[in-house]
Amino acid sequence: MSEINNKLNSLPEMLRREAVPAPSEYPSSSPPPPTISRPEPAPAEVLPSRMFAGPKQYPPRQFKAYGIVAFPARPSPDDAPRYKFFCDAYVSALPHYTDVRAPLSKQMVTVWPIDTDSEATRINGASRDSVCGRAVPNYGLPIALHAIQEAIMNKAVLDGRGPFLLAWAPGSEKGNPNALVLVSNLSNVSNIEDAKAVFTQWVTDIQEDQSLWNNGWNLAKLKFIIRLWVDRYGNDIIKYFKG
Amino acid sequence: MLKDIGIGGGLGALLGILLIAWIEPTNAGGVALLLFISVVLCTTIGGVLSLIFRRKRKPQTRENE
Numbered sequence: 001m002s003e004i005n006n007k008l009n010s011l012p013e014m015l016r017r018e019a020v021p022a023p024s025e026y027p028s029s030s031p032p033p034p035t036i037s038r039p040e041p042a043p044a045e046v047l048p049s050r051m052f053a054g055p056k057q058y059p060p061r062q063f064k065a066y067g068i069v070a071f072p073a074r075p076s077p078d079d080a081p082r083y084k085f086f087c088d089a090y091v092s093a094l095p096h097y098t099d100v101r102a103p104l105s106k107q108m109v110t111v112w113p114i115d116t117d118s119e120a121t122r123i124n125g126a127s128r129d130s131v132c133g134r135a136v137p138n139y140g141l142p143i144a145l146h147a148i149q150e151a152i153m154n155k156a157v158l159d160g161r162g163p164f165l166l167a168w169a170p171g172s173e174k175g176n177p178n179a180l181v182l183v184s185n186l187s188n189v190s191n192i193e194d195a196k197a198v199f200t201q202w203v204t205d206i207q208e209d210q211s212l213w214n215n216g217w218n219l220a221k222l223k224f225i226i227r228l229w230v231d232r233y234g235n236d237i238i239k240y241f242k243g
Numbered sequence: 244m245l246k247d248i249g250i251g252g253g254l255g256a257l258l259g260i261l262l263i264a265w266i267e268p269t270n271a272g273g274v275a276l277l278l279f280i281s282v283v284l285c286t287t288i289g290g291v292l293s294l295i296f297r298r299k300r301k302p303q304t305r306e307n308e
Binding site for chain 2 (some may be wrong): 043191193194223226227231233234235236237238239
């Protein structure tokens with residue numbers, strides 16, 4: 001909270017700096033630039049986005065950083081609904097990278113892997129309502145397994161049924177043991193509301209980032225993790241007793 | 244012993260209700276599990292504590308006799 005307040009307090013100063021450059025910044029012979037300019041986002045700002053990517057389109061190195069929704073297995077008839085609600089939550093919480101009004105170099109893209117490049121391109125061009133019907137059956141397992149492997153190389157602990165949200169910063173350092181890896185284990189998520197909450201939190205973490213990039217903890221996160229856990233196992237126990 | 248379980252269980256139920264209000268589980272299973280864990284935990288802790296205190300009190304009673 002205090003971090004946000006600090007940012008807000010420093011905002012007028014940033015705008016002033018941009019509006020009135022120091023005289024030494026431009027030659028005396030040329031006319032001075034206009035004193036009023038449009039405020040631009042702070043240089044450190046990273047905007048979250050999403051894209052579907054095939055084997056040759058991954059990793060998307062043109063982005064500032066990238067992540068992946070990595071399931072350890074392809075959907076089967078039993079768990080396909082779970083994949084579907086994750087996809088729906090992913091699509092509803094994250095804007096497509098073409099809809100984000102920022103260059104790719106300022107976006108942190110979260111990838112849903114697809115089996116083939118051509119299918120990924122087709123899904124990227126499809127309307128939002130229809131993408132999950134194609135993205136789930138064409139899930140790109142080899143890409144996901146490779147990403148999980150590389151996250152494990154980065155000493156991430158990935159146990160459970162997944163999916164895992166994995167991100168590398170900077171994106172080009174994926175697989176490098178020194179690269180920072182952001183990990184979110186969604187194994188305990190059992191309904192679309194929780195999935196949406198996780199993706200919304202993911203978006204917030206990307207934008208405000210610091211605590212989770214550094215594996216930080218706070219009370220809200222603890223509460224959320226407990227809720228996911230009791231929701232999942234409570235449901236399982238009730239199902240067991242109902243037979 | 245039954246009295247200890249009753250007190251522990253009551254405190255556990257109270258803790259469970261507070262936890263439910265804070266955690267806000269999204270399904271009935273989550274609510275039930277949270278309540279169950281709180282009751283079991285408080286009953287166990289209550290039982291262990293009463294055993295410890297009973298052991299401490301016993302030698303004093305013998306001395307008085």
